[in-house]
Amino acid sequence: MNPAHLTIKEAAENIAERKISVTELVSSCLKEIEKHNTDLNAYLNIFDDSLEEAKKKDEELSGYPKKDSPQIPSLFGIPIAVKDNILVKDKICTAGSKILENFVAPYDATVISKLKKHGAILIGKTNLDEFAMGSSTENSAFGPTKNPHDSSRVAGGSSGGSAAAVAANMCLGALGSDTGGSIRQPASFCGTVGFKPTYGTVSRHGLIAMASSLDQIGPLTKTVDDAEIIYKAISGGDDFDSTSVKNLPLPSKKERKDLVFGIPKEYFSEGLDPEVEKKIRKTIEKMKDAGVAFKEISLPSFEYALAAYYVIVPAEISANLARYDGIRYGFSHQEAKNLLEVYNKSRHAGFGDEVKRRIMLGTYTLSAGYYDAYYIKAQKVRRVIKEGFARAFEEIDLLLGPTTSTTAFQLGENTKDPLKMYLADIYTVAVNLAGLPAISIPAGKIGNLPVGLQLIGKWFEEENIFEAAKFIEKLITSR
Amino acid sequence: MISKKDVEHIAKLARLEIGEKEKTKFEKELSEILDFIEKLNEVDTTGILPVTGGVELANILRPDEEVTQELEDKAEELLGGAPETKENWIKVRAIFS
Structure with missing residues (x-):
């Protein structure tokens, strides 16, 4: 048994029973990294202190009773990879950009403190599209990540490094970020589970x-169980994020057999690869055979989600990325003669193409005379889309459809045409506009390329998503 | 549609130096994306309030009392990322030249 091939749940059991040591587990992941990372480019930075941390954990383990081990934290000794736009104290955090190439994080992100508290071993930082802007990880300033199932293809994005690292057993689980599909789409392309809370x-x-x-x-992660374990470890209110909800509404968990699934017809219309559709339909048939109730659903204005997304996102980007000014941190152009030139030249040399494109677009749509026509209009359409989901959820508990319209595309296939690349997120962006939770789970392969199935749940009803996803996962893997 | 002059104006607002080649490229690409976005006008949004954030929460404030924060006394560490500092200040180029 190669410990790197274990799921988080299995590895935790093995560690608790002293069948494997944390050191063995971490070393076997490091071995996989050594074997695959040169080719796949999933990691930008591998933490050289991870083995040392593992040894400490092994010593700590002797303090826990051997038989009953409920006090052992849920992620004790589990090697986790972190997308390189999440700060880990004292480690470089590039966001996949030249402008932050040498930026050392002065503090831990809340999710990182929580992972550490739950005993996880952080093994390294994973590749991403620059500032998470992209759908293939080809926009990284440090080269693309390749798909472990076919290295001539993309891993998806923007959390492509995290997806590839999980798929190639270079870690047991990883953190990503999802703004319009950046966890679910690469999970779908690489055949892993990806959850956006x-x-x-x-x-x-x-x-x-x-x-x-x-x-x-x-x-x-590799399984739905594992996604749930990490989610439970990282969720919860936080004084440092004013949008984090402190008192979550009590989850209304339903029995699996009482859950009603909606099939949104917009997810099965023009543009969907017939082979992908076949895989998803086959799973639906299997579920029907198992007695699951389905309803056909329509999501009004769904077709406008991508357009609204590409107004709102660049607008927020143009504001958020104003902080990269060459003054306080990050790359600063040395030939600048005055303050204005520091800004202009540092940003010119530090940012890549897609980042510049979105900053320009956002600056335009927010500029005098255009704000109402673009930004406010998009935010109104966003409300229409959100209400469309709310109405659908009056009839059903979960929406089911494909995560992506195709399997992983070839490297370079969509890089010349930004709009074509944007279309890779057609089934995922609406979920973010509405703020809903959604998961992508593997639903078989076409040739050697994985297909992802997406489940979308009601606000704060992650429990129902996990319940349903575990059931479907079992159906798909059983022959 | 976006003109080259528009591109130059936006770049100035965004504090982004761009080369001649990039100007032509952005003129074309931004126009195409804006054409795509025009689609939004097909949606009737009369009487609809715009969404203002990811959650419907508002005015989340902590109590006005002293807290020991993770970042307290970390000025030096935080300034460590700046290209040039002097006595816990960030050094910048002249504003007027």
Whole structure:
């Protein structure tokens, strides 16, 4: 048995029973990194102190009773990878950008303190599209991440490094961030589970902001159980994030057999690869055979989600990224003669193409005379989309559809046409606009390329998502 | 549609130096994206209030009392990221040249 191939749940059991040591577990992941990372480029930085941390954990373990081990924290000794837009104290945090190439994080993000508190071993930082802007990880200033199932293809994005690291057993689980699909889409492309929690359930303090009204941190894992373990460890209110919800509404957990699933017809319309559709339909049939209730649903204005997204996101980006000015931290151009030139030249040399494009677009739509026509209009359409989901959820508990319209595309296939790249998120962005929780789970393969199935739940009803996703996961893997 | 002059104006507002080649590129790309966004006008939004954030929470304030924060007494550490500092101040270039 290679410990790196274990799930978090299995590894935790093995550690509690002293069948494997934390050192063995961490070393086996480091071995996989050594084997695959040069080719895949999933990690930007591998923490050289992870083995030392593992040894400490092994010593700590002797303090826990051997038989009953409920006091052992849920992620004790589990090697976790972190997307490189989440701050880990004293470690470089690049956000995939030249402008932060040498930036050392002065504090831990709240999710990182929580992972540490739960005993996790942080093993390294993973690649991403620059500032999480992209759908393929090709926008990283440090080269693209490749898909472990076919290295001529993309891993998806923007959390492509985290997805590839999990898929190639280079860690047991990873953190990503999802603004328009950046956890679910790469999870789908790499054949892992990817979970985007309800907006407000996980603190973003210490996450490098892209579009603040949409950004959410979540886990990428091998199984739904594992995603739930990480989610439970990182969620909860936080004084450092004013959007984090302190007193969560009591979860209305339903029995699996009482859950009603909605099939949104907009998720099965033009543009969906027929082979992907076949896989999803097959799972639906299996579920029907198992007695699951389905309803056809329509989401009004769903087709406008992507357009609204590409107004709101660049607008928030243009404001959020104003902080990279070459003054307080990050890259600063040495040939600048005055303050204005420091700004202009540092930003010119520090930012990549997609970042510049979005800053420009956001600056335009927020500029005098255009604010109402673009930004306010988009925020109104966002309300229409959100209410569309709310109405659907009066009839059903969960929405089911594909995560992406295709399997992983070729490296370079969409890089010439920004709009074509944006379309990779067609099934995921609406979820962020509405602030809903959603998960992507593997639903088989076409050739050697994974297909992802997406479940979307009601606000704060993550319990129902986990319940349903575990059931579907079991159905899919059983022959 | 966006003109080259618009591109230059936006770049100035965004404090972003861009080269001649980039100007032509952005003129084309931004126009295409804005064309795509025009689609939003097909949605009737009469009487709809715009969304203002990710949650419906408002005015989240902590009690006005002293707290021991993680970042207290960390000025030096925080300033460590700045390209040039002097006596716990960030050094900047001349504003007028």
